[in-house]
Amino acid sequence: MRFRPTPRDASFFELLAGTAEHLVRGAELLTRLLGADRTQRADLAAQLHAVEHDADENTHALLRKLNQTFVTPFDRDDIYALASTLDDCMDDMDEAGDLIVLYKIGDLPAGVSDQVAVLQRCAELTAEVMPRLKSMTGLSDYWVEINRLENHADQAYRRLLADLFNNGQDPIAIIKLKGVIDALESAADSFERLANTVETIALKES
Amino acid sequence: MRFRPTPRDASFFELLAGTAEHLVRGAELLTRLLGADRTQRADLAAQLHAVEHDADENTHALLRKLNQTFVTPFDRDDIYALASTLDDCMDDMDEAGDLIVLYKIGDLPAGVSDQVAVLQRCAELTAEVMPRLKSMTGLSDYWVEINRLENHADQAYRRLLADLFNNGQDPIAIIKLKGVIDALESAADSFERLANTVETIALKES
Amino acid sequence: MRFRPTPRDASFFELLAGTAEHLVRGAELLTRLLGADRTQRADLAAQLHAVEHDADENTHALLRKLNQTFVTPFDRDDIYALASTLDDCMDDMDEAGDLIVLYKIGDLPAGVSDQVAVLQRCAELTAEVMPRLKSMTGLSDYWVEINRLENHADQAYRRLLADLFNNGQDPIAIIKLKGVIDALESAADSFERLANTVETIALKES
Secondary structure, three states: OOOOOOOOOOOHHHHHHHHHHHHHHHHHHHHHHHHOOHHHHHHHHHHHHHHHHHHHHHHHHHHHHHHHOOOOOOOHHHHHHHHHHHHHHHHHHHHHHHHHHHOOOOOOOHHHHHHHHHHHHHHHHHHHHHHHHOOOOOOHHHHHHHHHHHHHHHHHHHHHHHHHHHOOOOHHHHHHHHHHHHHHHHHHHHHHHHHHHHHHHHHHHO | OOOOOOOOOOOHHHHHHHHHHHHHHHHHHHHHHHHOOHHHHHHHHHHHHHHHHHHHHHHHHHHHHHHHOOOOOOOHHHHHHHHHHHHHHHHHHHHHHHHHHHOOOOOOOHHHHHHHHHHHHHHHHHHHHHHHHOOOOOOHHHHHHHHHHHHHHHHHHHHHHHHHHHOOOOHHHHHHHHHHHHHHHHHHHHHHHHHHHHHHHHHHHO | OOOOOOOOOOOHHHHHHHHHHHHHHHHHHHHHHHHOOHHHHHHHHHHHHHHHHHHHHHHHHHHHHHHHOOOOOOOHHHHHHHHHHHHHHHHHHHHHHHHHHHOOOOOOOHHHHHHHHHHHHHHHHHHHHHHHHOOOOOOHHHHHHHHHHHHHHHHHHHHHHHHHHHOOOOHHHHHHHHHHHHHHHHHHHHHHHHHHHHHHHHHHHO
């Protein structure tokens, strides 16, 4: 089942929330992909890619609206930054899933599940916060928590990287796995950038 | 022979078209470099680098003009985005040529020619579309075609990546070749970003 | 000893200069880290990370001020670009120090010292130029020199890369060292981007 793009007459907040919902769905697929066997993985990566495509259409609708609207709820540049950073989060997760399949990676180290669990939580928090941009209330808990989660993701990433090089694995396996964990780390960074943008918007409006 | 930078009193459209012409010339040199032997390759990479340098000067002239002009044909930020993305396209192609020489790579897989053929076509379409920004006509064919081409480049890239890891090559050869095909994939992404910027400008003006 | 963040009522110029001072301190720590043994390296990397953290707080103070100030000394976007590029310089240097420790790298090639010496000089020039943004005088020497230094860094980087692949090292050592020299090259690029931003500001004001 594919998510439907958000309807044509949706508000900026609805469009942003719609893209964030795609992130939640993407993170769920990525979580399932980790635990799946090779055949299921290819199918789940295809589903993840379909979600990425739907998110793209949503972003496109938002940009179209942005470019044809004279008065926007907050700075045009900030809406643009939100949309493009949500897109980065999705692309990074999609890339990670894609590389796991493309590289025919077998079992993944437990640390990768930690990385993805953080992304899942970040996606959920992001989906919750987007509609609250309308009232500009209860935003600070979100960015504090995302920063805490990103810190956690960063530690998981660094442990994975150290293990990867110190466990006597063969170089090709290292290159492949490094590609995957780099993409997941990049997704966590994108979620943090998104939280920074929300904080900037809140500061301006306060 | 080196391209001359565009003259001092050129319009924004002429300066953008001038940089795009450098992209066409750069893509041609990259195409020839793929088929050349090692000595010729070093020479062609040097020529490519000279074209990159000329494109830089052109971009510099454009930014100078932008910063000293009060009324611009469209949003200042959009002109800046066009200039800096044209620059990214050039840098990525230059890097690919440079790495082929620096890494002393021998024969390249056929898929690399596919990647470069797409870049060549993207450069030509970009050079054709830049002057049309003046009248804002016939732009949509361009971005639709670039998106189609980028999709094609993406498939060539993913096939190359899968082959690279599944053909039993030695790790050092993999690292080197991955550097080249990543740079070419990044160039295709830059051309797509450029097309998205043109689409954004067209949407605003419509 | 940790640097204190710049005081709360500091001007934009003082805040920018404060961050640049952190870059000088960071580059010094990185220089010492190169020549240190493994135990000292871990300690120096931790100090470098603390400096990065202080620089972050400084940047945060600057962004808060930016978002709550109606009239800024020059374009809001340009102040934002300066702050975020100073941040990139710091992050890249921090990453390089971190990887040296995380990867348990032993002796480093001499070329790495060349890279870091350039960064040290770039940081010093940057700390000198930030306060001069107030009077907009004596800026051109700075960006000309940074461009010269970045060119020098680029040559050191390319020599290191060629040596790395042609000296018969094992693939894992190559991947590790490439991570470090890529981060240092990225720091040099960030300093160049910073100089370009200063040049842009100077052009607008002239």
